[in-house]
Amino acid sequence: xxxxxxxxxxxxxxxxxxxxxxxxxxxxxxxxxxxxxxxxxxxxxxxxxxxxxxxxxxxxxxxxxxxxxxxxxxxxxxxxxxxxxxxxxxxxxxxxxxxxxxxxxxxxxxxxxxxxxxxxxxxxxxxxxxxxxxxxxxxxxxxxxxxxxxxxxxxxxxxxxxxxxxxxxxxxxxxxxxxxxxxxxxxxxxxxxxxxxxxxxxxxxxxxxxxxxxxxxxxxxxxxxxxxxxxxxxxxxxxxxxxxxxxxxxxxxxxxxxxxxxxxxxxxxxxxxxxxxxxxxxxxxxxxxxxxxxxxxxxxxxxxxxxxxxxxxxxxxxxxxxxxxxxxxxxxxxxxxxxxxxxxxxxxxxxxxxxxxxxxxxxxxxxxxxxxxxxxxxxxxxxxxxxxxxxxxxxxxxxxxxxxxxxxxxxxx
Amino acid sequence: xxxxxxxxxxxxxxxxxxxxxxxxxxxxxxxxxxxxxxxxxxxxxxxxxxxxxxxxxxxxxxxxxxxxxxxxxxxxxxxxxxxxxxxxxxxxxxxxxxxxxxxxxxxxxxxxxxxxxxxxxxxxxxxxxxxxxxxxxxxxxxxxxxxxxxxxxxxxxxxxxxxxxxxxxxxxxxxxxxxxxxxxxxxxxxxxxxxxxxxxxxxxxxxxxxxxxxxxxxxxxxxxxxxxxxxxxxxxxxxxxxxxxxxxxxxxxxxxxxxxxxxxxxxxxxxxxxxxxxxxxxxxxxxxxxxxxxxxxxxxxxxxxxxxxxxxxxxxxxxxxxxxxxxxxxxxxxxxxxxxxxxxxxxxxxxxxxxxxxxx
Numbered sequence: 001x002x003x004x005x006x007x008x009x010x011x012x013x014x015x016x017x018x019x020x021x022x023x024x025x026x027x028x029x030x031x032x033x034x035x036x037x038x039x040x041x042x043x044x045x046x047x048x049x050x051x052x053x054x055x056x057x058x059x060x061x062x063x064x065x066x067x068x069x070x071x072x073x074x075x076x077x078x079x080x081x082x083x084x085x086x087x088x089x090x091x092x093x094x095x096x097x098x099x100x101x102x103x104x105x106x107x108x109x110x111x112x113x114x115x116x117x118x119x120x121x122x123x124x125x126x127x128x129x130x131x132x133x134x135x136x137x138x139x140x141x142x143x144x145x146x147x148x149x150x151x152x153x154x155x156x157x158x159x160x161x162x163x164x165x166x167x168x169x170x171x172x173x174x175x176x177x178x179x180x181x182x183x184x185x186x187x188x189x190x191x192x193x194x195x196x197x198x199x200x201x202x203x204x205x206x207x208x209x210x211x212x213x214x215x216x217x218x219x220x221x222x223x224x225x226x227x228x229x230x231x232x233x234x235x236x237x238x239x240x241x242x243x244x245x246x247x248x249x250x251x252x253x254x255x256x257x258x259x260x261x262x263x264x265x266x267x268x269x270x271x272x273x274x275x276x277x278x279x280x281x282x283x284x285x286x287x288x289x290x291x292x293x294x295x296x297x298x299x300x301x302x303x304x305x306x307x308x309x310x311x312x313x314x315x316x317x318x319x320x321x322x323x324x325x326x327x328x329x330x331x332x333x334x335x336x337x338x339x340x341x342x343x344x345x346x347x348x349x350x351x352x353x354x355x356x357x358x359x360x361x362x363x364x365x366x367x368x369x370x371x372x373x374x375x376x377x378x379x380x381x382x383x384x385x386x387x388x389x390x391x392x393x394x395x396x397x398x399x400x401x402x403x404x405x406x407x408x409x410x411x412x413x
Numbered sequence: 414x415x416x417x418x419x420x421x422x423x424x425x426x427x428x429x430x431x432x433x434x435x436x437x438x439x440x441x442x443x444x445x446x447x448x449x450x451x452x453x454x455x456x457x458x459x460x461x462x463x464x465x466x467x468x469x470x471x472x473x474x475x476x477x478x479x480x481x482x483x484x485x486x487x488x489x490x491x492x493x494x495x496x497x498x499x500x501x502x503x504x505x506x507x508x509x510x511x512x513x514x515x516x517x518x519x520x521x522x523x524x525x526x527x528x529x530x531x532x533x534x535x536x537x538x539x540x541x542x543x544x545x546x547x548x549x550x551x552x553x554x555x556x557x558x559x560x561x562x563x564x565x566x567x568x569x570x571x572x573x574x575x576x577x578x579x580x581x582x583x584x585x586x587x588x589x590x591x592x593x594x595x596x597x598x599x600x601x602x603x604x605x606x607x608x609x610x611x612x613x614x615x616x617x618x619x620x621x622x623x624x625x626x627x628x629x630x631x632x633x634x635x636x637x638x639x640x641x642x643x644x645x646x647x648x649x650x651x652x653x654x655x656x657x658x659x660x661x662x663x664x665x666x667x668x669x670x671x672x673x674x675x676x677x678x679x680x681x682x683x684x685x686x687x688x689x690x691x692x693x694x695x696x697x698x699x700x701x702x703x704x705x706x707x708x709x710x711x712x713x714x715x716x717x718x719x720x721x722x723x724x725x726x727x728x729x730x731x732x733x734x735x736x737x738x739x740x741x742x743x744x745x746x747x748x749x750x751x752x753x754x755x756x757x758x759x760x761x762x763x764x765x766x767x768x769x770x771x772x773x
Binding site: 035039040064065066067068083084085086087088089090091092093095105107108109110123124127128129131132133134135138140142143146 | 431435567573574577578590623719722723726727729731732733737738739740742743745751754755756
């Protein structure tokens with residue numbers, strides 16, 4: 001299914017950004033090149049929330065592309081990110097998702113590291129009773145885990161291996177940055193997390209999350225309960241080099257919106273109602289009437305506000321046809337019990353089995369299966385025209401085109 | 414996860430044998446080259462124990478690298494090994510077979526020197542020491558390792574790791590680097606043997622002072638007889654691990670005797686086949702002892718269980734770091750016999766032979 005393809009077929013279609021060739025989701029050589037040019041290149045990869053490691057000695061493990069990474073808070077409170085790989089033989093240093101320790105010892109030969117990733121001790125480096133050990137001029141530190149540049153943007157942690165990556169706010173662009181700050185308005189409290197495995201290439205999930213056109217057509221729940229229809233007011237903002245976007249929906253400002261019923265959309269189902277309607281009871285906590293805001297930054301970060309459900313998502317490639325999606329739901333440290341209960345109730349909408357989100361992982365898997373055997377064919381990304389840019393209409397694929405614009409820049413296609 | 418890392422440098426680091434680049438565990442094309450140059454090249458590959466091929470017309474199927482091989486015994490007792498018939502019309506290659514003290518080896522190449530020469534004069538007596546009389550097979554295990562075959566080949570030659578990784582060894586003072594022992598490297602790295610002497614006098618506290626994780630206080634054994642050994646070979650060696658390049662291991666851990674065969678199953682998957690044995694002359698008490706001590710080894714052994722985990726951690730740790738390299742500098746940069754096991758000389762020996770065969 002994922003056999004390498006002849007390089008002859010690897011040219012971008014002449015139509016440009018309105019066509020995405022299917023080999024892009026299937027080729028192991030492309031996957032390997034993405035690791036180098038995107039994930040280890042001049043991009044910021046989301047690593048997690050600062051609130052996941054609130055105390056001195058806290059650490060978490062995650063990935064930059066397929067590269068395992070540790071994010072840690074040292075005794076002075078400073079945050080660090082470094083490769084989760086021992087200098088000696090390359091074994092993983094931290095094995096669990098989260099932990100707390102004064103230092104980190106590799107399980108294999110007990111080489112130890114501080115919480116910045118510096119190699120601090122090599123077991124029996126000077127030998128025992130004068131025998132064995134390393135020569136005095138040996139430099140095991142030369143292979144110490146690479147330390148990443150780390151950015152703490154209002155509690156969102158990003159890391160990059162490249163010196164060329166611009167500062168995080170320049171990278172996101174001011175229009176996107178302000179939308180991130182809108183959500184990250186005060187100290188955060190982690191409520192819990194999910195991880196789901198998607199049976200598809202990582203970019204298909206990015207396509208999905210940037211696709212403002214699909215939400216009300218794919219997701220029955222959105223349309224049936226009139227949470228999000230394209231007839232409601234909203235918009236899409238594309239920022240940075242095109243790889244970052246925000247889409248938003250405003251509270252009930254639209255028409256009565258019979259368009260879905262008139263067009264006989266599958267997702268507009270009659271006769272359904274909620275046994276527990278309070279799952280949709282939301283408060284306008286940001287005071288701007290925005291009920292849904294989805295923000296995604298290249299290559300694999302999503303910040304969502306769906307009513308009062310707040311979460312970050314991390315898109316982690318696990319092979320050409322496999323992707324892990326890690327969701328971390330959060331609220332604010334200042335939330336009262338009613339607000340925490342509300343956020344937890346609304347968490348039923350999102351995650352791997354969420355009333356809304358469950359369909360996304362299915363749809364992206366359907367694409368991976370659908371494009372098998374068709375590497376030389378291409379998708380059509382022409383809603384809203386051919387341009388990349390902000391637009392008041394979400395009946396639009398402008399942010400998907402932005403994704404591919406950024407992708408092609410990094411990859412040199 | 415195991416996609417070829419195109420664009421990453423494919424040269425050996427200038428430091429030489431003290432560095433091993435991580436792409437060697439990850440590269441598809443290299444894996445195929447290894448099949449030709451290493452497993453089907455000028456090497457002796459373990460095919461099985463003669464005790465598994467008793468009687469005329471006995472037959473056994475095994476693997477040399479990813480090539481399936483059939484060994485048969487004819488009416489005269491002669492052993493033949495043939496590549497398992499292929500779907501293509503090519504006639505199956507025949508292996509040269511060499512027998513040594515009940516061990517059967519095969520090679521696809523006419524250029525491979527005799528088995529004795531290949532092993533080296535220092536290693537031969539270390540095999541004869543264990544395989545000193547007719548054996549009987551007690552049983553076996555197969556385990557799947559989630560890694561390239563070479564991290565396991567390194568692990569078993571790595572005399573530095575045993576007491577640092579294996580809590581059981583260190584906590585119960587079965588093997589510590591402060592105990593007497595040594596490492597012997599044969600034929601420039603084609604073979605090695607490491608040994609630890611029975612040394613009840615070592616009560617040193619190097620590990621405790623170094624704060625080594627593997628030292629655990631307050632543990633004791635409910636059934637301490639799992640460690641009751643007899644010096645059956647009469648030379649005071651408590652543990653001997655011996656390897657023959659590329660994929661053979663002969664193990665004496667107290668009275669637990671076994672051979673292990675490393676079978677690559679893909680870039681990031683390896684099968685490890687263990688066969689435990691005793692001697693035909695063992696009395697019931699000795700068989701019982703060997704079976705009890707077999708708890709130490711194998712996929713879930715009190716000692717060995719950590720090896721498969723550690724080599725899997727290496728495979729996962731080096732993802733995304735094809736252009737970085739490991740540090741193999743304990744005991745210096747040389748390949749050769751050393752008194753101290755606080756050394757990676759046998760690991761460097763492995764890479765010396767591997768690089769010559771791969772031409773890298």
